[in-house]
Structure formats: C-alpha cells, structure tokens
Amino acid sequence: MSDLNTFEQFFYYFSENGSYVFEQFITHFLISIYGVLLAAIVGIPLGILISKYSKLAGFIITIANIIQTIPALALLAILMLGMGLGKSTVIMTVFLYSLLPIIKNTYTGINNINKDLIDSGKGMGMTRLQVLYMIELPLSLSVIIAGIRIALVVAIGITAIGAFIGAGGLGDIIIRGTNATDGTAIILAGAIPTAFMAIITDVLLSFIERKLDPVKRHKKATTPTVQSLTE
Amino acid sequence: MLMKRKRLIMIILIMALLCLSACSLTDSGDDNAVKIASVTTSESKIMANMLKLMIEHDTDEKVEMINNLGSSVVLHQAMINGDANISSTRYTGTDLTGALKEEPIKDPKKAMDIVQKAFQERYNQTFFDSYGFANTYAFMVTREMAEKHNLKKVSDLKAIAKDLQAGVDNSWINRVGDGYKDFVETYGFDFKDVYPMQIGLVYDAVEAGKMDVILGYTTDGRIASYDLVVLEDDRQFFPPYDASTLAVNELLEAKPEVKVAIEKLIGKISTEQMQKLNYEADNNLVEPAIVAEKFLEEHNYFEAEEGEEKNE
Numbered sequence: 001m002s003d004l005n006t007f008e009q010f011f012y013y014f015s016e017n018g019s020y021v022f023e024q025f026i027t028h029f030l031i032s033i034y035g036v037l038l039a040a041i042v043g044i045p046l047g048i049l050i051s052k053y054s055k056l057a058g059f060i061i062t063i064a065n066i067i068q069t070i071p072a073l074a075l076l077a078i079l080m081l082g083m084g085l086g087k088s089t090v091i092m093t094v095f096l097y098s099l100l101p102i103i104k105n106t107y108t109g110i111n112n113i114n115k116d117l118i119d120s121g122k123g124m125g126m127t128r129l130q131v132l133y134m135i136e137l138p139l140s141l142s143v144i145i146a147g148i149r150i151a152l153v154v155a156i157g158i159t160a161i162g163a164f165i166g167a168g169g170l171g172d173i174i175i176r177g178t179n180a181t182d183g184t185a186i187i188l189a190g191a192i193p194t195a196f197m198a199i200i201t202d203v204l205l206s207f208i209e210r211k212l213d214p215v216k217r218h219k220k221a222t223t224p225t226v227q228s229l230t231e
Numbered sequence: 232m233l234m235k236r237k238r239l240i241m242i243i244l245i246m247a248l249l250c251l252s253a254c255s256l257t258d259s260g261d262d263n264a265v266k267i268a269s270v271t272t273s274e275s276k277i278m279a280n281m282l283k284l285m286i287e288h289d290t291d292e293k294v295e296m297i298n299n300l301g302s303s304v305v306l307h308q309a310m311i312n313g314d315a316n317i318s319s320t321r322y323t324g325t326d327l328t329g330a331l332k333e334e335p336i337k338d339p340k341k342a343m344d345i346v347q348k349a350f351q352e353r354y355n356q357t358f359f360d361s362y363g364f365a366n367t368y369a370f371m372v373t374r375e376m377a378e379k380h381n382l383k384k385v386s387d388l389k390a391i392a393k394d395l396q397a398g399v400d401n402s403w404i405n406r407v408g409d410g411y412k413d414f415v416e417t418y419g420f421d422f423k424d425v426y427p428m429q430i431g432l433v434y435d436a437v438e439a440g441k442m443d444v445i446l447g448y449t450t451d452g453r454i455a456s457y458d459l460v461v462l463e464d465d466r467q468f469f470p471p472y473d474a475s476t477l478a479v480n481e482l483l484e485a486k487p488e489v490k491v492a493i494e495k496l497i498g499k500i501s502t503e504q505m506q507k508l509n510y511e512a513d514n515n516l517v518e519p520a521i522v523a524e525k526f527l528e529e530h531n532y533f534e535a536e537e538g539e540e541k542n543e
Contacts, residue, residue, distance in 0.1 A: 017516075017517065020521055021518075084312055085300070085314040085315070086314060087295075164299055165299075176519075
C-alpha cells in the first residue's frame with residue numbers, strides 16, 4: 001500500500017469500503033437529524049412562548065447560552081455518566097447544542113414581525129391562535145429554518161466526536177485512521193464525507209430558507225419590473 | 232392562496248422530518264438487545280464485526296455496535312453498567328490482573344480456568360473458550376537494530392538498555408503484576424526513558440526511529456509490514472493473553488441461539504490468521520467490518536463444519 005500516494009490510497013479505500021462508508025454516513029446523518037428534530041420540537045414552542053412572555057426570555061436564553069459554552073467533549077462525557085455509552089447519549093448532546101440557535105431564532109423571528117401586521121390581524125377579529133398560525137409563524141418561518149440550519153451544521157460536527165463514546169458514524173472512520181499504520185487516507189475518508197454532509201445540508205436548508213422568506217419571494221412574484229430595472 | 236402554499240410547504244417539511252424519524256436507529260427498547268462493545272484496536276473491531284455477522288447470520292437479532300472504547304477496563308465497566316452485553320475481545324492475562332484483580336498466572340490453561348470461573352461467579356458473565364489466538368505483549372525492535380546489537384531475547388537488551396527509549400502501551404505501564412515495575416524486577420534492568428503511548432502509535436514510533444524498542448502485541452499486522460523483530464520473552468515474564476468473547480449470562484439465557492452463534496467462532500482463528508486479518512485492516516486500508524465479512528464468507532460462516540460435527 002505504501003507505494004500508492006495518499007490520493008490513490010483514498011480512492012482505493014473507497015473502492016474497498018464504499019458500502020461501509022455509506023452505512024456510517026447514514027448513521028451519522030440520522031444521529032444529527034434526530035438531535036436537531038428533538039430540539040426543534042422543544043425549541044420552537046419554547047421560542048414562541050418566550051416571545052409572548054418576555055419576562056421568561058432572558059432566563060431561558062441564558063440557560064441555552066450556558067449549555068452552548070460547555071465544550072462538546074465535556075458535555076458528552078458528563079451525559080455519558082448518566083446515560084451510558086452509545087447513540088442516545090450523542091443524540092442528547094446534539095439536542096442540547098441545537099436548543100440555542102432554534103430558540104433564539106424563533107424568538108427573534110417572531111419579535112421582528114412588523115407590529116402593524118399583528119394589529120391589523122387582531123383588528124380583523126383573529127384569535128391569538130389565528131394570529132400565530134396565519135401571521136407570526138408564516139412570516140418568521142424562514143428565520144426559524146435559518147436556526148435549524150445552524151443547528152444541523154453544528155450537530156454534524158458534534159456527531160463526529162460522538163464516535164469516542166461508541167456511537168458510530170463517520171467519526172469512527174476518523175478514529176480508526178489515527179490508529180492505522182498509514183492512516184492519512186482513512187482520516188480523509190472519514191473527514192471529507194463529514195464536511196460534504198455539512199455543506200450539502202447547509203445549501204439545502206438555505207435554499208428552503210430563501211423559498212420561505214415572504215419578503216424575497218413576494219418581490220419576485222409581484223414586482224418583476226423593478227427587478228428588470230435594476231439589472 | 233399564498234397562505235395555503237405556505238401551509239403546504241410546512242406540511243411537506245413536517246412530513247419529511249417524520250419520515251426520517253421513522254428510520255429507526257435500532258433502538259427497539261429490548262432489554263436484551265445484542266450490544267457488542269469493542270476497543271480501538273483493529274483486532275477488537277474485526278472480532279466485534281465477526282460476532283455481529285455471525286449473530287445476524289444465524290439468528291434474527293439486530294446487533295448494535297459500541298466502538299472505540301478506551302481499554303478493557305472501560306469494556307468491563309460498560310458490561311456491568313448494561314451499556315453492552317458482549318465484549319468482542321477479552322484476554323485472559325488482562326482480565327486476570329485488571330477486572331478480577333488476581334495475581335498473574337503464567338500457565339495459559341490455568342489462567343483460562345480461573346478467569347472463566349471468576350467471571351461466572353462474580354459477575355454472572357460467561358468467558359468463552361479462546362478464538363484460538365493469543366495476543367501477548369512482546370518487545371520488538373527494527374531488523375536493523377536487532378542485527379546491529381545481535382538482539383534475540385529480551386535479556387539481550389540489558390547491556391544497552393540505559394541508552395534506550397521505550398514506547399509502551401499506556402495501560403501496561405501501571406499494571407500490577409505484569410506491568411513495568413515487575414518487568415524491571417524480573418529482568419533486572421530499566422530503560423533510559425519509558426513513554427506510555429496509545430498502542431496504535433508505537434509501531435510507527437519504532438519505524439520512524441523515535442523509539443528504540445517498543446512493547447507491542449504479537450498479533451499486530453504491522454509486525455510483518457515493518458519487518459520488526461519480536462524478542463523472545465526468555466524469562467516467561469508476560470502471562471498468556473488468550474483472546475475470547477465475554478457475554479452477559481442474562482443475554483445468553485434469554486437468547487440461547489446467540490450463544491450457539493458465538494460458540495461457532497471458538498478455536499477458529501490462529502495467531503497467524505489474526506496477524507493476516509490485522510494486516511488487511513492496518514496496512515491494506517480495508518475496514519474491519521469488510522475484513523470480517525470476507526473472512527466469514529470464505530469460511531461459509533462455519534456452517535459446513537458445524538454439519539460435520541453433528542455427523543460425528
């Protein structure tokens with residue numbers, strides 16, 4: 001093997017272990033998605049809540065901030081003491097890290113909506129729930145997605161570290177590379193798909209984010225003349 | 232109209248997320264779900280994958296893997312805490328002085344008997360008979376060094392030991408009974424410097440000339456690839472390290488078919504065979520999972536042999 005250069009080794013590695021890398025890729029992706037999904041289920045309602053009761057906002061955001069300052073490896077180790085080894089501990093870690101961007105973005109998204117719109121909604125006789133579903137959520141959706149996007153990219157990085165407590169995923173391949181004789185190619189075989197996954201999810205979610213931004217979409221749909229002028 | 236579209240997009244998004252969450256990560260909530268733990272060595276990973284494939288081949292169980300644990304002590308803890316219920320590779324010598332805190336025993340058979348008994352009685356765990364290979368510690372030097380100083384046995388190091396830097400496994404150095412302190416007592420010399428390192432790095436260190444002598448494992452594939460000379464343990468210092476599976480009895484009682492699958496691997500892999508498998512993983516860039524699969528496919532998951540045994 002030593003007569004091949006790193007680049008050739010890298011491709012040789014993929015030809016030998018392609019199915020394995022793919023399997024780990026899926027595991028890695030699912031762990032990240034689960035953590036972020038759980039955080040979204042908890043974080044979005046919490047963000048809405050604190051935008052309504054601003055007294056709570058400082059408290060909850062401070063807690064989320066504190067969690068964010070703990071180094072990932074330390075948080076993994078702390079949770080491992082209570083939850084043991086394996087995937088669920090990593091999912092929990094990802095969940096905790098994803099809370100801040102999701103809560104904060106939901107809170108900011110809803111708070112930044114033009115108050116006139118909400119007032120006119122109320123003036124039309126909408127209930128609070130209707131205001132939330134018909135005005136606030138649609139208008140802040142792109143900001144919330146932006147939060148999920150940040151959370152997911154961070155989550156993919158954290159999941160790589162999760163291999164240290166036996167969760168599997170692409171981090172497993174990286175650790176093996178550090179133990180192997182000439183592991184550069186193996187390290188790359190773990191690291192490059194990880195980076196690739198982060199970039200793809202980022203691009204995909206930024207696309208969705210743009211699609212859901214009512215201001216940008218509205219401009220495109222209704223004022224084509226303005227666009228052609230600026231061109 | 233616009234609002235409807237937004238709602239539609241939201242519904243699609245939520246559906247997509249729910250679909251994803253349906254792809255379960257093998258968390259069935261079964262108390263006796265098979266969970267195989269392994270340490271960072273290629274050998275441990277290869278055996279873990281072999282066990283996984285054997286169990287999945289012979290039974291309907293879905294196996295979860297817990298990789299990259301730090302040492303056999305961590306493995307032991309994971310088994311006791313219930314994070315795992317099978318350890319892929321446990322060595323008689325390591326567990327005798329590590330988990331069981333007994334005196335080291337030099338006779339391989341006696342060591343195996345005592346370890347098997349102690350795990351049954353104290354932890355309610357079954358220490359299976361050996362896979363057939365022993366991964367003993369051994370001091371190694373490069374071919375060049377061995378020829379220069381005419382080194383064949385560990386005792387030959389005595390004359391030059393005070394100028395030598397030694398790289399050793401970090402779990403060995405403080406081990407009681409067969410650790411560094413006892414080594415110094417038995418052989419009557421110590422090295423100039425002893426560096427505890429992660430075991431995967433020692434072979435590279437001696438190859439690169441950063442270390443003069445290293446303490447490595449006899450089944451490591453890199454012995455062949457770096458052309459290292461294994462020095463004979465002429466004073467019988469290192470106890471036997473026969474490799475076996477260790478499993479929690481609760482699992483074996485609840486799922487006897489798992490036990491049958493594990494037993495098929497007993498005595499099937501020699502030390503030379505293990506060196507070859509390790510070489511595949513360490514030197515030829517093949518993942519342990521693939522190495523294990525190829526080996527088992529070559530041997531037809533040991534099905535034919537089982538048939539022969541039944542005929543007897």
